[in-house]
Amino acid sequence: MKALSRRWKIVLGILAAGSLIGLSVAWWLIPPGALAFAGGTRVALDAYSGPNPTGVSTELKSADAVTRGRYLAALSGCQICHTEEGSAPFAGGHAFPTPFGTLYSPNITPDRRTGIGDWSDADFLRAMHKGIAKDGSHLYPAFPYDSYALMTDEDALAIKAYLFSLKPVRQTPPRNTLPFPFNQRWLMGIWGAVYTPSDRFRPHADRSPEWNRGAYLVEALAHCNDCHTERNLAEAPNNRRKFGGGIADGWLAYNITQDETSGLGAWSDDEIARYLSGSHVQGRGAAAGPMAGVVDVELNHASQADIRAMVAYLRSIPPAAGDLPAPRPTAAPDSPRAEVAAFDNRGKHVFEGACASCHGWSGASPLTGYATLTGSRAVNDPSATNVASIVLFGTERLTPQGRIAMPAFGKAYSDAEIAAVANYVTARFGARGSHLTAKDVAKLREGS
Numbered sequence: 001m002k003a004l005s006r007r008w009k010i011v012l013g014i015l016a017a018g019s020l021i022g023l024s025v026a027w028w029l030i031p032p033g034a035l036a037f038a039g040g041t042r043v044a045l046d047a048y049s050g051p052n053p054t055g056v057s058t059e060l061k062s063a064d065a066v067t068r069g070r071y072l073a074a075l076s077g078c079q080i081c082h083t084e085e086g087s088a089p090f091a092g093g094h095a096f097p098t099p100f101g102t103l104y105s106p107n108i109t110p111d112r113r114t115g116i117g118d119w120s121d122a123d124f125l126r127a128m129h130k131g132i133a134k135d136g137s138h139l140y141p142a143f144p145y146d147s148y149a150l151m152t153d154e155d156a157l158a159i160k161a162y163l164f165s166l167k168p169v170r171q172t173p174p175r176n177t178l179p180f181p182f183n184q185r186w187l188m189g190i191w192g193a194v195y196t197p198s199d200r201f202r203p204h205a206d207r208s209p210e211w212n213r214g215a216y217l218v219e220a221l222a223h224c225n226d227c228h229t230e231r232n233l234a235e236a237p238n239n240r241r242k243f244g245g246g247i248a249d250g251w252l253a254y255n256i257t258q259d260e261t262s263g264l265g266a267w268s269d270d271e272i273a274r275y276l277s278g279s280h281v282q283g284r285g286a287a288a289g290p291m292a293g294v295v296d297v298e299l300n301h302a303s304q305a306d307i308r309a310m311v312a313y314l315r316s317i318p319p320a321a322g323d324l325p326a327p328r329p330t331a332a333p334d335s336p337r338a339e340v341a342a343f344d345n346r347g348k349h350v351f352e353g354a355c356a357s358c359h360g361w362s363g364a365s366p367l368t369g370y371a372t373l374t375g376s377r378a379v380n381d382p383s384a385t386n387v388a389s390i391v392l393f394g395t396e397r398l399t400p401q402g403r404i405a406m407p408a409f410g411k412a413y414s415d416a417e418i419a420a421v422a423n424y425v426t427a428r429f430g431a432r433g434s435h436l437t438a439k440d441v442a443k444l445r446e447g448s
Contacts, residue, residue, distance in 0.1 A: 053212035057303035069162025101178035111168035138188035147223035214313025227253035244320030250447035251289035262322025280369035285376030347424025384434035
């Protein structure tokens with residue numbers, strides 16, 4: 001009896017330990033919802049006493065469905081994700097490299113054979129809110145249906161009306177290159193059941209109308225969580241570090257919480273608004289990489305009232321500490337000979353030949369504020385990931401002063417040379433120099 005008792009104690013101990021481990025894993029893999037940090041009381045949309053925070057900007061409230069849909073589709077990033085460079089807008093084919101293979105966005109023009117021209121309203125809503133296509137297949141969460149699930153039916157159908165007003169384009173995107181078991185779409189049904197909200201956006205009764213409008217814009221439409229929040233092992237946003245920084249198409253999407261050093265805590269409301277509206281912000285930098293498209297294609301269409309609402313919401317995000325140092329407060333010496341550290345001569349040589357004429361030796365561009373390096377988040381990032389990426393792939397911006405571009409130098413320079421110039425730039429103009437290697441650059445190049 002004593003031996004049996006001891007065995008039961010061992011068995012119960014193992015079961016208790018296993019349960020504890022299981023609960024801990026579940027706690028980590030199932031983070032809180034996107035708006036859980038706000039607390040307070042949420043109410044149904046029709047029970048909210050303030051102005052309706054959903055829909056389009058005030059100026060477009062009485063517009064037709066297509067016009068409203070155009071505004072909502074712009075803020076939702078439909079064109080960016082469903083357009084491949086050199087192809088027709090919304091015709092799909094944009095590549096999304098993932099740790100499991102490459103996904104390609106589908107054609108969402110109203111072509112009946114290769115697009116969504118034969119989709120009903122119910123089909124469209126099911127895709128937007130549940131991540132299920134017309135044929136019943138589960139969509140991969142590169143399509144942010146976990147955010148779009150918060151969007152109202154009216155807004156989703158306005159987007160559909162706009163998409164159906166476009167010219168049909170017959171184009172079949174490349175096939176996804178996911179190996180087994182990641183090519184089993186039914187697994188996404190489990191993912192969606194765990195991570196997709198089951199109800200639409202509900203306003204917070206104890207928050208201001210502007211905050212609720214901003215929450216709807218940031219969470220349901222612009223889906224900022226998808227890029228600016230790190231992912232857990234299940235590739236779901238880890239909202240315990242909401243907006244603490246993530247990865248988008250191989251670029252770093254920086255911390256946009258209220259952390260004073262790594263986030264937006266030291267920015268003024270006006271600086272955040274100007275950045276989101278597409279302007280260069282002195283001492284802060286300008287958008288590049290995927291964020292350049294977000295600003296120029298999405299947020300460029302937003303009303304100033306909506307931009308301010310987004311700022312009000314971002315101001316409420318709790319600080320998440322990061323590893324970025326405070327930006328260097330002063331410009332570098334305005335002379336190639338006035339060095340303040342032991343720079344890599346190869347990096348200096350590349351900078352002198354390809355960069356100095358636009359960016360200046362001090363980091364203050366003689367041409368445009370968009371090319372000023374002083375204070376830039378990327379230059380002050382010791383990983384130098386985004387500095388190397390912009391050298392590799394270049395960037396193009398649609399600014400209030402016209403279209404400007406930095407050329408891609410990926411074909412002109414080797415991985416070692418790009419690593420050297422990235423390290424030179426962060427050391428000369430940033431707070432702390434990077435130590436990027438040719439191998440690091442090769443990985444960035446492969447992810448293009």
